[in-house]
Amino acid sequence: MNMSNDANQAATPNGIPGLRGSDHIGFTVPDIEVAHDFLTRILGATFVYKLGPYPKGPAIAEKLEISPETTMQEIRFYRLHTGVNLEVFQYDAPDQRMTVPQNSDVGGHHMALYVDNLNAAIEFLRSQDIEVLGQPTQSSGPSKGQEWAYFKSPWGMYFELVSFPNGKAYEKHADTILWDPRNPNA
Template sequence: MPIPGMRGTDHVGFTVPDLDEAQEFFVDVLGAVHVYTLGPKRADDDFMAVNLGVHPRTEITEIRFLRLGNGSNVELFHYASADGQAPQPRNSDIGGHHLALYVDDLDAAVAYLRDRGVEVMGDPVTSAGASAGQRWVYFRSPWGMQFELVSFPHGKAYEKEATTLLWHPVSSCDAIRSDPEHAS
């Protein structure tokens, strides 16, 4: 059974080395909107260890919340870590990750990133098998965080016989627009 009342992803949190640089990248390059900021969180007890699994004297210096398109929100953290910070994991490391963004036109999005001086990792890849119909490419933020652009404007092969479809930002936008309660 699922978690009672679970609806979906609310936000994804990332710890970044420089909040201003990260916010500038998310806003100016990716098109996010800054929504609000929270100030420092420090504790003289074991709050940080119990609730966040970090050294008890670690401090959250600031948190910024961003809205990213029609998908999940993003929470950017900056920590003053009491016991140092490990390097960013690679995709192949435990805890490795990337944030995938759906775009309507992959080639236009790649050209845009390259024009902005963003490191695009290779050229777009055409998927096969159940993901046939999809193209993707990875890129990096200035601090090395990995992102992916993905596009499948005509769907993926698995959809022809699937009883459950993966969530898709385009279909979610269409559903919101067709819902009279959300109409403007």
């Protein structure tokens, strides 16, 4: 189903006017070179450009709600296949917390990545010494048809692999379906 921009706006009358979707996901890493290696070599992201450093001070501190003593060392931008762009930060901050939140913590998060073959993807991650958590799980209920498994980046950020080559159960009767990475223009 291909909607024109006008039709898409008419179909979503609530929320921020003109909102079209996700542009990027931003996250902070302890070592931008380690992150670069992981993002390009393991995830296959394409490095696009970098910015920084940005000096500490009240102007940036107010905009980002960070300590005025924080220096934004570098920002790097990546394109992740047909999905979202990534904005990766490395800061030098006197009050920086280095503990990655668990999924159950407030602010806990993960990034899910669609793969065509879950077992092949897991085998690749393990061959690269990437920690995969447990064995693949078969979803049930509305998500039946999906398999998933979590893994961790070298700095401890959670990622998830998902695969549903034949779709998910809920799609058969849904008026609206989730955006589908198998068909990104639909």
